[in-house]
Structures are given as structure tokens and as C-alpha cells.
Amino acid sequence: MAAIEQQGAASGRPGGSPGTSFGDRFSMRTRRLVWVWSFLALPILFYAIIRFYPTFQAFYLSFTNWDLLRPAKFIGFANYIKLFKDPQFWKVFKNTFTYLIVGTPISLVVAFTIAFFLDRVRFMHSFIRALYFLPFLTTAAAMAWVWRWFYQPPPIGIINDVFGMLGIPQQPFIRSTDQALFSIMVTAIWAGLGFQIIIFMAGLRAIPGTFYEAARIDGLGEWAILRKITLPLLKPTTVFLVVFSSIGFLRIFDQVYNMTTNDPGGPLGSTKPLVLMIYQTAFNSYAMGYAAAQTVVLFTILLIVSLLQLWILREKK
């Protein structure tokens, strides 16, 4: 690949290298460039039309009152002002961050604990790993219905049936404004756990065994090894999973939509995340401009989370 660059320099000074070799090399370089751009032509078109243009259009639409019927009119920051004054938005904002702030630490601690111990188990290792990993391969929309069935009041709902057998009082789960959000969160954690366990195990495997040997020679206990060696060396993996999981919770939709179809985001909006609000604003109310402003807010939040990841990883490296 360096060869082409040298030839590029050569072609910059015509007549520099005399004779037929220049002509041959020049045509070879041109031919290769033709290949490059023919490989890239369709993808460039795709990214321009399907990714970049819509991105700018989303920003533009967020400053308009477009509603599918009348032509879009520029209204400045009116959508954003309306959004920040809308109590429903702040409720949705709070819900979305509850999914994130409660869900991410719980799922990461559980995933790490399982990965940490599973890594030591040799007997039927891949079978047990498969048990934890299988939920990751399921369709969220389908499993939302399974969990919805689990959460039903007795005698239909299995969880309440088991509670009954154990003498635990019946719980309303997704029918209660206090419990619904957490019930849905459990479904989302369950679905994502397998992925996090696999990634944690890959991270654990990547730590050289000599580190542990040295620590044992120094007389460190299990707990000290975990705190002083495993966790610090696992930091890049952990940060990646925190961001991956956070983005997942910030974009939660499939589970909420399917578990609350009678009153999407209900009861009383207690489970509604930002993406569901966007969906309803755009495709139930057809307030496209207003919905576009909400997507820009979502984009900003996701951007901050990603930049935070870069910043944390750079800090101590």
C-alpha cells in the first residue's frame, strides 16, 4: 500500500522518471484508484443519502412545525422551549434515567459476579455459559410478552403463584405505577445479561496469569487480588459495558411498548421512556417537528455518554 503513495508522489512531477516504466506505473496507479473508487462509490452514496442527509434533516426538522399535512415552517427554538416546559417530558426524562441509573449498575454487578465465578468453573462450563447466554438471542418483542404473562395476577402469573407458595404477598407488578418500571427493567436486564457475561469473561481471560502468580507470591488474599489486580485491569472492559448498557437503557423501547400495549408507557406514564414518547409524538400525533426536537435531545444525551467513555478511558492510560 506504501507503493501507491510513492507512485502518487512520482506522478506529481511529470517527466521525473523517464521512459516506459513511468507510463506503466502511472497507469497501474490509476487503475488501482479506479478500483478503489468503484468499490467505494455505492457505499459513499449510501452513507450520504441514508445517514448524513437524514441527520442534518433531523436537526432542521426540529426547528420546524412540520406535521405531515402542511409544509414545514421554520419556528426557531419553539419546539425545544415547548419540550422543556412540558411536564410529560420531564417525567419521561426521569423514567429514562431511572432505567439507566438503576439498571446499569445492577446488570453489571450481576454480570461480573457470574462471569468471575463461571470463569473458574470447568465442569460443564459451556453448558452453563449457554444457559446464561440464551436470553441474549431472543427477540425482545416476544420475550416482553412472556414476562408480561409472568407478571399477571394469580393464578395466571407464575411469579405471583410462586410468591403464593412461599407465603409472600401478591404483587401488582406491571399494573402498579410504583413497580411497573422496575418490572420492565428486570426484563431488559435479563435479556442483556448474557452478552455482558461473555464480554466480562473475555476481559478476564485477557489478564495474564503471571499477574495473579506474582500477587499470590506477595501474599495477597483473594479479595485483595480482586480489588488490586482484576478490577483495575478490567477497566476498559467495564467502561465499554457501562456505555453499551447505558445506551441500551437510554434507547429502551421494545419491552415497554409490548408490556404496556393497553396504555403504552403506562400505567399513567410511569414506564414511558424517551423513545416511546418520540414514537407517539411522531407516529400517533404526527407532530414531526416536535418529535425531531426530542430525537435531538436523545442524540445529545447519547453523545455525552459516549464522550464520557472516551474521557474516562483516556484519563489514566
Next chain:
Amino acid sequence: MSEATRLSHGKVRPGLIVTWTVLFIGGLIMVSPLAFMFSTSLKTADQIYDLRLIPAAPTLANYIAVLADGRFMRWFFNSTLIAVIVTVSNCFFDSLVGYTLAKFEFRGRYFIFLAILSTLMIPTEMLVIPWYLMSSQLGWLDSYWGIMFPGMMTAFGTFLMKQFFETVPNDFIEAARVDGLNEFQIWWKVALPLVTPALSALAIFTFLGNWTAFFWPLIVTTSKELYTLPVGLSSFAVEQSIQWEMIMTGAAIATLPTLLVFLVLQRYIVRGVMLAGLKG
């Protein structure tokens, strides 16, 4: 085998047995939603209050009823077709672009790489409104192409493939050039076979992502014949309201293919997830 012998050598600490047991029970809890879904799909309506995992009188009647309806067959077909086409497209274009960015030096290479990478920052949710507008203007609403077009190439796949093509030795490519292969043939016949682990990881992720996709198909389809399986299942479940055995049958049909593929390809899938997770 070696695992079993290690246990029988008597070097196992009791702690490890406790760990194993706890992990095993945890694993059973993890698969219990799947187990109960399949179990209930084999029960009749009057048996669903029976909590036993093995149905007293298992029956395929629910599957026959759901499939006889015809819609599920159609949704299954739609989902398969869409997931296969999008996967093939990603494997082709993402790896071609990844290869071009990894193995050619040309003006604008870095710019194109950054431009593609930057699209990772843009969430789908932000693009659906412009995509919807574009689709309605171009008549793509409610069509297979309308469901597929946003995912035909991805920055994630391009990035993944670029990382792996960088490990292919340049000597191989030069040797192929000397042998008179053209650049497309070099990619297709020499470079691509060397990165099959990455390619299979990309294929698995793309297929899974499209098979389970819900948000965009829900928006872009309006006629039931064009629903994908997740969207169809959602509408079916709303319609069935409290007929849980039918809903579980539908959910089982939507879940079964990916689980079966996993059972066959477990090693490759786990490795693929590790590859993609660590490199991506």
C-alpha cells in the same frame, strides 16, 4: 472429558462445588422464561394454570392453529427474507469497504473512514423521521425495501472488517497481483477467506439484529402482510388478549430459529460476540 476427570481427581475444593451449584441454579432461572414459554405453547387453554414444566398432555394444537392462520407463515417468511438479504448485503459491502480502507492508500481515505465511523454516533431514533419522510416521498412505505434500506450497510461492520483486514499480510496481496488477479478478485479470493471468523461474527450479529428488529419495521409497515415476525407477533398478541397459550406459541415461533442456530453454532457465536465486543 478432561473436565470430568479433573473433578474425579479429588482436587476439587468444596467451595467450587457450591459455586458450581449456585451458577447452575442461576442458569436454570435464566432459561426459565424460555422453558415456560415452550411448555405453555404445548398446553391447551385449560392447562395453562398448571405450573408443571412438562405438560400433562403435550399437544401441537396451538402451533397448528397459529400456522394454519397463515399470517405467521408470512411474517416468518418476511423476517427470514429481510434478515438474509440485509446480512448478505452487510457481509459484502462492509467487508469490501473495510478492505479498501485497510489495504489501499489514496487521498481521502482517512476522511472517508472518519465519516463512516462518525455515523455510529447517530442513533436510529434520530433518523427514523427523515427516513419515514424519504420513504413516503419515494413510495417505499410498506414495502420490503422500505424495511431493509436503512441497514444495508453499517459503520459497525465496516469498522470490524477493517480491523481484521489490517492483519492480512500485504505480501499475500502483492503475490496475488503478480499472479494477475484483479483487485476485486484479490479481495474476494485471497483476502476474504483469511477473515472468515470476523465475517461470520458480522453475519451472526447482522442476522440477529434484523431478525429481532422492532422499532423501524413497526413504523414503516402498515399492512399486515408486510409485518416482520416481531411486529406481527405484537399485533397478534394484542388481538389474542388473554389467550396466553396462543401468545406463547407465537413467541416460541419467533424465538426458536435463533435458539436452534445457537445450539448448532454455539462456539462460533460466543467467539464472534467476544471478537466483536472487544474489537468493536
